[in-house]
Amino acid sequence: MIYQVYPRSFADGNGDGIGDIAGIRARLDHLAALGVDAIWFSPWYPSPMADAGYDVADYRDIDPVFGTLGEAEALIAEAHALGIRIIVDVVPNHCSDAHPWFQAALAGGPGAPERDLFWFRPGRGPNGDQPPTDWVGEFGGPTWTRTTDPDGSPGDWYLHLFTAQQPDFNWDHPRVRAEFEDVLRFWFDRGVDGIRIDSAGLLVKDGTLPETLPDRPHPFRDLDGVHEIYRAWRRLADGYPGDRALIGEVWMPDRQRFANYLRPDELHAAFNFDFLGCAWDTSALRECIDGTLSAHAPVAAPATWVLSNHDVTRHVTRYGRADTTFSFAAKREGIPTDLELGTRRARAAALLSLSLPGAVYVYQGEELGLYEVEDIPYALRQDPMWERSGRVDPGRDGCRVPLPWAGDEPPFGFSPDGAVAAPWLPQPADWKDRTAQAQTGDPNSMLELYRSAIRVRRADPALGDGxxxxxxxxxxxxxxxxxxxxxxxxxxxxxxxxxxxxxxxxxxxxxxxxxxxxxxxxxxxxxxxxxxxxx
CATH class of the missing domain: 2.60.40.1180 (Golgi alpha-mannosidase II)
Known part of the structure; x- marks a missing residue:
């Protein structure tokens, strides 16, 4: 079982209202008692945080808000001493506009060699004032931003499939490929056991920049060239002693195309978003489970079972609705939710997922039965999806609210006693009944259900693979x-x-x-x- 830690919201060690490595180290006992096999950390690198750290300025360091590289190395060692492996998040499709390469590309003007590391293109139209394509971004909205040349005149445009602060790398360039292989070595050399690959299917683009049309191959999703990249990464990972895992974030409706990423010389595993988005319905779940197992069997890769993560509405909330599926397109505020029903179904879903063949991923707070926080004041929301959707999509902040550990009122032990700063997102007052402390020892609690189920799962050789x-x-x-x-x-x-x-x-x-x-x-x-x- 792999547990996802969203560092900003797990535990705050220094009292600034933001989770950090010191807080994680102080709560490793919780994860050991839960019985986790590995921890996956969402990005903790230096970042301007335009997209919660998925805009990386330096892939070989820790953002000061989270701590230091030395603290990260200590965390890795302490987790290993508890028998827990470590997975770090690498973001290869794009970086931050504060990354030194991109800053050099801007400062050097049209002739800068660093521009070849990204997707700089002239605009369309007589004055070049129209973007090179009409591609729609992964968060919605435009995918091109125009630059200003050093002399102040309007310049070329650059591609960003996410926010304008996240320029896409050009993976046709050998320097980009070499850089990321070196990043993998950097973390493997520090004892990291696995790499979670963000947006794994987007790296390669069609350089002719065709428009997105229904009857043609997509210009930037799941192009065949991505597999050459992951074969190189697999060779690198296999060159290290012990087991080093590569895990892809692959949103892929075609199960055969999905399975291509899991061939024996590519990634070890990929997230099962079919299961995450599946309705609480017998025939839908059975079809999803059968389809998942049949897609993984030919490539001999373990299936993965995921109910929630840092990008989606928490499943306690989803399962309490008339429509229990998940899709970004249908995400809206104000949908009636029966949290008692959602919690009951979430408890059943925990036993279902933990008894299926393969690996299970648990998102932090799932073991506490936390629900989506849907009443975050507009002024406090930080997810760019909220603004980029025209404030239609509520964004992902509601599943990222800091965890409640103990006590009867916020910050519920998230920050140390006496901390002046409030948690970076507000916690609901009624989470007092869902703290780890309140649930520990209560045989009817969600936490003890997870602990018991994971204990049985680890002890029974019939569970897991098989x-x-x-x-x-x-x-x-x-x-x-x-x-x-x-x-x-x-x-x-x-x-x-x-x-x-x-x-x-x-x-x-x-x-x-x-x-x-x-x-x-x-x-x-x-x-x-x-x-x-x-x-």
């Missing part, structure tokens, strides 16, 4: 076996269903009702006769 098979089940129910004797049953129907008579409950996401499995509840069972459960 055998999987569907079992007969009533309508609205998912039932499957893992190895001989272990079963998971999830009731998504509106009425209780009978529990299998030959199974002994190991763990349930909610109370069982005298031999019945209530709606929106999952149970793990151990077969009384393992031989009978193996077929």
């Amino acid at each position: 055998d999987f098979g569907w079992l007969p089940a009533p309508d609205g129910v998912l039932a499957f076996r893992r190895g001989a004797g272990f079963r998971c049953v999830v009731n998504l129907a509106d009425a209780p269903v009978p529990l299998p008579a030959d199974g002994e409950p190991l763990l349930a996401s909610g109370p069982l009702d005298d031999g019945l499995l209530p709606p929106d509840t999952a149970v793990w069972l151990r077969s009384v006769d393992p031989a009978d459960a193996s077929h």
Whole structure:
């Protein structure tokens, strides 16, 4: 199980209201008690923070708001001592406009050699005042910004698939490829066990800059040239002792194209956004699980199961809505949400995901049952998606609110006692019931459910990688076996269903009702006769 830490919101060690490495080091005991195998850190590099650190100014250092490189090295060592591996986030598609290369490209004018490291192009129209293409950005909005030459005259345009502060690298240039291979070595040399690759499918662009048309290949998504890059990275990773993992953020509706990234000489794993966005519906989930496993089987790569991350509405909130799916296009404020229902379903989804074959990713606060904070005052919002969407998309701040650790009022132990600065985003007052302290020792809490489930998962060789098979089940129910004797049953129907008579409950996401499995509840069972459960 891999746990995602969003450093700004995990724990604040110095009292400035922003999470940092000191806070993470002080809370490693929480992650060890949870039973995590690895921690993935969202970017912690020096950055102007135009996009929460995904605009990187220096890939080989730590932003002062988070601490120092020495602290990061100490964190890696302390985590390893607890048996926890470390995954860092590398952002190869783009950098910050404060990156030295881009600053040199601007300062040097049209003839600067650094311009070849990015996508500088003249504009269209008689005066070059129209962008080179009409491509739409990944956050919506334009993808080109015009520069001003050193003499003050309007200059060329540069490409940015995200914000204007995030210029895209030109991956056709060998210096870009060499630079990132060196960045990987820098972190591997410091003991990092894996690399999470941001926007992994976007690196290569069609240099002829065609417009995006329905009947033509996309000009910058999932071009075949990306695979050459990852084959080189895999050779580099395999050259290090021990296991070094490459994990891609690959948003790819075509499962076959998705699986191409996971061929034996490319990435080790990629995030399963199909599962994350799937409806709380029996047939949809079964199709998603089957499709995921069948796509991974030919390339012998482990599947991944993800319910939430730093970019999406927390699943306690999603599961409490009439439409339980997730897509950026449909993200809106003011959607009615039943948090009690969402929490019940989230508990069942935890047991479902933790018993499927492959790796599970848990986003910080998921184990506390945190919900999306949807009433953040407009003046405090920081996510660029909010403004770039014309304030239609509420942005991603609601899933990034600092964690509640202890106490009855904000900052709930996120910052040390006596801290003057408030947390960088406001915490809801009723999170007092969802702090790690309040839930520890409560057998009915989300935290203890996760701890128990992860403990069983780690102890049972049938879980994780291995055998999987569907079992007969009533309508609205998912039932499957893992190895001989272990079963998971999830009731998504509106009425209780009978529990299998030959199974002994190991763990349930909610109370069982005298031999019945209530709606929106999952149970793990151990077969009384393992031989009978193996077929």
